[in-house]
Amino acid sequence: MTEAVWGDAASPGIDWKMSAALQNVVRGQEELAEVTSLEGAVRAWRALDPAHRDGAILTPERPLMLDGVSTAELHGEHIAILADRLPGAQQDMPATAPDTPAA
DSSP: OOOOOOSOTTSOOOOTTSEEEEESOEETTEEOOEEEEHHHHHHHHHTSOHHHHHHOEEEESSOEEETTEEESSEEHHHHHHHHTTSTTHHHHSOSSOTTSOOO
16 A cells, blocks of 8 residues: 655645744834734744844744755744745735835
8 A cells, every 4th residue: 555645745835824923023122922824924024124034033833844844943044935935925026126226
């Protein structure tokens, strides 16, 4: 008997609606964890300045399988990889850099 596998077993679909906490991010005068959906947390991370992105920690409700590796906590570059997989991520990116004048 063989085991059936659907889709890409190394990177199954991401449940963007699961709960996630975005930590080590200053909000006002305090560092408060933001608990929201995984999609909301990743979008909030994308809105941070680079220094805060580097220090942020993203903890999903349950481990994510990314490129064959189960990950329970994501930091900087790994959150960026997840951000690239956001639904509509390419549509969210500006056509030009903010400081580049449009032609």
